[in-house]
Amino acid sequence: MSALRPLLWNGWGAPDTHVELTAPFRAWLSEELGIDDLSVPSHPSLREAEITLPPSRLPESVLSALSKAAGTEDAVTAPHRRLMHAAGRSYADLVRLRENAGLAFPDAVIAPATEESFSEVFRIAQDEGIAVVPFGGGTSVVGGVEPLRGSQPYVMAVDTGHLDSISNLDETDRHVTVGGGARLMAAENWCRDHGYVIGHYPQSYEYVTVGGCAATRSAGQSSEGYGRFDDMVLGLTCLTPAGRMDMLPHPDIAAGPDLRECVLGSEGSLGIITSLTLKVHPAPRHLRYEGWLLPSFAEGVAAFQHILQTPGSCTVARLSDEEETEGLMRMGMHGSLADKAFSWYLGARGYRDGALAIVGWEESDRDELNRKSAHVASVLRDHHAIRIGERIGNSWERSRYFSPYVRDVLLDVGVMVETFETAASWSGLAALREGVLAIARENWCGNGGSVGCHVSHMYPWGASLYFTVLARRTGATAEEAVEQWKRGKVEIMEHLLENGSPPSHHHGIGADHLPWMSREVGTAGVALLAAMKASCDPHSIMNPGKLVPASERNPGSPLPQ
Numbered sequence: 001m002s003a004l005r006p007l008l009w010n011g012w013g014a015p016d017t018h019v020e021l022t023a024p025f026r027a028w029l030s031e032e033l034g035i036d037d038l039s040v041p042s043h044p045s046l047r048e049a050e051i052t053l054p055p056s057r058l059p060e061s062v063l064s065a066l067s068k069a070a071g072t073e074d075a076v077t078a079p080h081r082r083l084m085h086a087a088g089r090s091y092a093d094l095v096r097l098r099e100n101a102g103l104a105f106p107d108a109v110i111a112p113a114t115e116e117s118f119s120e121v122f123r124i125a126q127d128e129g130i131a132v133v134p135f136g137g138g139t140s141v142v143g144g145v146e147p148l149r150g151s152q153p154y155v156m157a158v159d160t161g162h163l164d165s166i167s168n169l170d171e172t173d174r175h176v177t178v179g180g181g182a183r184l185m186a187a188e189n190w191c192r193d194h195g196y197v198i199g200h201y202p203q204s205y206e207y208v209t210v211g212g213c214a215a216t217r218s219a220g221q222s223s224e225g226y227g228r229f230d231d232m233v234l235g236l237t238c239l240t241p242a243g244r245m246d247m248l249p250h251p252d253i254a255a256g257p258d259l260r261e262c263v264l265g266s267e268g269s270l271g272i273i274t275s276l277t278l279k280v281h282p283a284p285r286h287l288r289y290e291g292w293l294l295p296s297f298a299e300g301v302a303a304f305q306h307i308l309q310t311p312g313s314c315t316v317a318r319l320s321d322e323e324e325t326e327g328l329m330r331m332g333m334h335g336s337l338a339d340k341a342f343s344w345y346l347g348a349r350g351y352r353d354g355a356l357a358i359v360g361w362e363e364s365d366r367d368e369l370n371r372k373s374a375h376v377a378s379v380l381r382d383h384h385a386i387r388i389g390e391r392i393g394n395s396w397e398r399s400r401y402f403s404p405y406v407r408d409v410l411l412d413v414g415v416m417v418e419t420f421e422t423a424a425s426w427s428g429l430a431a432l433r434e435g436v437l438a439i440a441r442e443n444w445c446g447n448g449g450s451v452g453c454h455v456s457h458m459y460p461w462g463a464s465l466y467f468t469v470l471a472r473r474t475g476a477t478a479e480e481a482v483e484q485w486k487r488g489k490v491e492i493m494e495h496l497l498e499n500g501s502p503p504s505h506h507h508g509i510g511a512d513h514l515p516w517m518s519r520e521v522g523t524a525g526v527a528l529l530a531a532m533k534a535s536c537d538p539h540s541i542m543n544p545g546k547l548v549p550a551s552e553r554n555p556g557s558p559l560p561q
Helices: 023-033 060-070 079-084 091-099 115-128 184-193 210-215 297-308 322-331 335-349 366-382 390-399 403-412 426-444 478-498 514-536
Strands: 108-110 130-135 154-159 166-170 175-179 233-240 243-247 272-279 286-294 316-320 355-363 386-389 415-425 449-455 462-472
Touching: 023 322, 023 449, 023 462, 060 108, 060 115, 079 108, 091 403, 091 415, 091 478, 115 130, 115 154, 115 233, 115 272, 166 184, 175 184, 175 210, 184 210, 210 272, 286 297, 286 366, 286 390, 297 316, 297 355, 297 366, 297 426, 297 449, 297 462, 316 322, 322 355, 322 449, 322 462, 355 366, 355 390, 386 390, 403 415, 415 426, 415 478, 426 449, 426 462, 426 478, 478 514
Parallel strands: 108 154, 130 154
Antiparallel strands: 166 175, 175 272, 233 243, 233 272, 286 355, 286 386, 316 355, 316 449, 415 462, 449 462
């Protein structure tokens, strides 16, 4: 599980990754989904050798010019390279990859090494009508790297992997300069070697790039302590087809609207983020992660609302509802101690269900850690929680990037695995969760399944809701499986917008959420986004069909216009 290796062409882990499901988790899944034998692959992936790609449509003269402009020796039309850049890692992406159905392949893949090379690539793309899809770690789960052509006759993926410099750690001003294509885990490790941390740990931590985090407004699992990724960006450089945009790392500015905000979350629709200046913090010397059990999800929400309204109470705060808690315990991610503690707690208190909370602190001063943890413990106990210890908290910390690897195994045995997220105020959170759960169960779990939810990014005024669906796949073909996914997805998105919640809290818009973007930001908001894009990207070559609503989409895109 290294950040320096690419993802599997048809899954999450590296080629030597091997995941075994625990016996209790298999038994629970079998019961929930009605699948008798989870050891028999019912929907195995094709082998890469069985995937036949259509030939590139780009003329040889253009391919030669692109290769020369990139200044690298990467083969621009090699089948493996084009396959590796054909999709992100959503459920629909993986089903189509594994079964070679409904995919759009880039006509070329190039990896420029310098800003001058990127500028020349943009010039060629504008002259020849080539859509440019920026590609970092490839971890998008909302169609953000799907190679759509838009109004252009050709499309190419532009890999940012050579923009991987990490330098200029300024210990006085506490910031570091990082190339947009640098892997987040590599940047964090480099900073740790110098006594500092960035503090951003999304579930895609092992593979995602720093530029990708900025382009999607990522939120990490320690966001209560370090903030979201956009909070960490002091300055950046974005190279657009119209020219270079430099936002210097000023402490703050009053020179009109903050143009950093135009680039953060832009999802490659304006240009490519080539460099960032990020805040760093002294590496914490004292870490503590604890597990707590509450009698219900509702009781946990009330507790965390109180905790988060005292700023700086903790670095990590997570709360799983009863369904997700049971699945986590069965999965064995937290070890046998947690199973025993959970069973004992429910029996001793007379509760049928319970909700698992993880709370963590990362501090340089032990007394400060003890003070904060004592405050949190007091609030949790006021809400009838019981502390089950650091062992379960440490187990969570070690396994927090594990779930996507499990998904690959589940796909083999015909399980639909979908995740989606949104946000709500504390006052509206419970009703929104219940509505989404009902829709997910009705659309996906009629033949067996489980829908769990957790809160993992919290604010004084509200929190995100993150849902995980495990359902029995009903479609024999990839097209039918994607249609099953789409039915529930569309209804849930409609429900979110009708109830004033965003289509995404931290996954982004991409292609999958684009049909609802105009309702999220309004007609004037869409016009403003379109004007920004027209200014930075006058020939409309940058990542078409994502973020900014347009009149033309490629056929075969997973969701309707």
